[in-house]
Amino acid sequence: MREFLQRHRAAILxxxxxxxxxxxxxxxxxxxxxxxxxxxxxxxxxxxxQEAASRALSGLSDLWNGYVALTDVHDENERLKExxxxxxxxxxxVRQLELENAELRKMLDFKKQRRELVTVGAHVIxxxxxxxxxxxxxxxxxxxxxHILEGMPVINADGLVGRIHRVSSSxxxxxxxxxxxxxxxxxxAGKGVVGTVTGTSSQSNYDARMSYLTRAEPLAQGDLLVTSxxxxxxxxDLRVGYIQSIEERQRGVEYxxxxxxxxxxSDLELVYVVTDVVSEPVEGAGTAAPQxxxx
Amino acid sequence: MRSAAIILVGFLLLALESPLLYxxxxxxxxxxxxxxxxxxxxxxxxxxxxxxxxxxLGLLKxxxxxxxxxxxxxxxxxxxxxxxxxxxxRLVLRGPVGAMLVSLVFSLGASVVELILSxxxxxxxxxxxxxxxxxxxxxxxxxxxxxxxxxxxxWLLDRLDALTTRKSxxxxx
Numbered sequence: 516m517r518e519f520l521q522r523h524r525a526a527i528l529x530x531x532x533x534x535x536x537x538x539x540x541x542x543x544x545x546x547x548x549x550x551x552x553x554x555x556x557x558x559x560x561x562x563x564x565q566e567a568a569s570r571a572l573s574g575l576s577d578l579w580n581g582y583v584a585l586t587d588v589h590d591e592n593e594r595l596k597e598x599x600x601x602x603x604x605x606x607x608x609v610r611q612l613e614l615e616n617a618e619l620r621k622m623l624d625f626k627k628q629r630r631e632l633v634t635v636g637a638h639v640i641x642x643x644x645x646x647x648x649x650x651x652x653x654x655x656x657x658x659x660x661x662h663i664l665e666g667m668p669v670i671n672a673d674g675l676v677g678r679i680h681r682v683s684s685s686x687x688x689x690x691x692x693x694x695x696x697x698x699x700x701x702x703x704a705g706k707g708v709v710g711t712v713t714g715t716s717s718q719s720n721y722d723a724r725m726s727y728l729t730r731a732e733p734l735a736q737g738d739l740l741v742t743s744x745x746x747x748x749x750x751x752d753l754r755v756g757y758i759q760s761i762e763e764r765q766r767g768v769e770y771x772x773x774x775x776x777x778x779x780x781s782d783l784e785l786v787y788v789v790t791d792v793v794s795e796p797v798e799g800a801g802t803a804a805p806q807x808x809x810x
Numbered sequence: 811m812r813s814a815a816i817i818l819v820g821f822l823l824l825a826l827e828s829p830l831l832y833x834x835x836x837x838x839x840x841x842x843x844x845x846x847x848x849x850x851x852x853x854x855x856x857x858x859x860x861x862x863x864x865x866x867l868g869l870l871k872x873x874x875x876x877x878x879x880x881x882x883x884x885x886x887x888x889x890x891x892x893x894x895x896x897x898x899x900r901l902v903l904r905g906p907v908g909a910m911l912v913s914l915v916f917s918l919g920a921s922v923v924e925l926i927l928s929x930x931x932x933x934x935x936x937x938x939x940x941x942x943x944x945x946x947x948x949x950x951x952x953x954x955x956x957x958x959x960x961x962x963x964x965w966l967l968d969r970l971d972a973l974t975t976r977k978s979x980x981x982x983x
Contacts, residue, residue, distance in 0.1 A: 525857050532861045532888040536868065537931075539881030544931035553880055557873030561825070565874065568825035 618785050621672035632750060633791035635661050639783045653783060658685040666748060668789040674754030674777030675699065675742060676786050692755060693721045693776055700746040701755050704739040707731035712740060712755050712774055723756060723774040736761050740774060750792045812974040813863050819970060820847050820867045824874045841959040842917055844871045848887045849916050850967045852894025853903060864891035879932055886920050906961040913960025914953050921949035
């Protein structure tokens with residue numbers, strides 16, 4: 516028997532190998548029937564693996580799709596960045612135009628009030644800035660070609676900026692009111708006090724001081740100082756500054772007060788050089804064009 | 811060791827092929843990887859052990875294939891193993907082309923066997939979407955899809971054999 520099995524081992528195995536599946540097929544091929552133990556066992560074996568494989572592949576698929584989506588997001592991000600850059604540029608230009616417009620409107624109002632002033636408009640093209648961002652000197656894009664001369668007052672809508680210090684054919688440099696070399700004859704608006712404003716500006720602040728001899732009326736903090744016109748350099752009634760503090764110091768026969776300039780020197784963009792003062796307003800005088808008027 | 815490794819590989823391939831091919835839009839023509847493994851076993855294994863593995867793989871495929879009754883692929887596997895085992899004494903297989911050719915022929919043969927077994931044993935065969943037309947219509951595309959996978963599976967099992975039996979040279983490729 517054993518020898519028989521050994522001799523015909525392959526045939527026996529083949530027989531069982533072929534008939535067993537056929538039996539299973541016969542049992543499971545019937546219709547209708549109940550679920551068998553073998554089916555349940557196979558489902559128990561294959562189910563979790565199928566689920567895990569499906570999840571793993573789904574995860575990979577999601578990862579891949581996520582990667583592709585991220586690539587799209589990256590492209591979109593680049594596009595949006597470019598849009599933001601362009602819009603920011605536009606917004607900056609609009610903001611600049613708005614500021615310039617406001618400045619021009621202010622200047623226009625000022626010109627309407629001071630029609631006797633013949634001015635030449637100028638752009639500030641250069642500023643010497645200290646490490647504390649204080650402007651010490653400004654340069655203008657007008658010069659002798661526009662009839663600009665040394666000593667001419669420079670103003671903007673807020674008040675007196677300074678005077679032309681140096682001039683070339685096309686450019687001019689301005690000595691600011693707060694420059695230590697600058698002296699302006701002033702009066703306290705609405706009060707009978709006159710004096711001179713001298714620059715005391717340092718690198719850390721814009722300041723000036725007012726020196727005066729007598730106090731006809733008591734002064735107050737915030738009192739407006741305007742040019743008196745006595746020095747024959749600056750036209751009268753240009754705003755120079757405000758009394759910063761009423762704590763006065765006596766220096767010899769003079770009293771001194773700290774003054775805050777009327778002009779924000781850090782923010783100068785457009786200024787006007789007063790080339791002439793006429794008693795009767797001149798037609799066309801006071802335009803913002805650099806070729807403005809004559810002294 | 812080798813038997814367990816081959817069954818495990820077959821199990822993993824069966825688990826992965828269905829969702830993988832579904833995602834790839836190839837669900838209609840699934841390569842018969844288990845059949846190719848069975849052919850490889852027939853060409854390389856001893857009869858008893860190879861037949862046992864072929865039956866186990868066939869049963870696993872029956873478990874994964876929801877449309878066919880259990881025993882169908884076990885039977886096809888057993889037949890494929892016996893035929894390939896007999897052929898291995900007369901056939902010397904060399905290179906990828908040989909692997910592809912054998913896979914193609916066995917895939918066509920398996921479809922024919924499946925058709926016959928279905929006609930004989932499956933009572934519901936021919937109802938609904940299943941039927942001889944479906945098997946006949948898909949047998950050639952399925953064989954063409956299976957053939958290139960024959961190279962891959964043969965190479966994979968060759969590597970597996972090299973690992974488990976410390977063989978250094980490749981049998982087929």
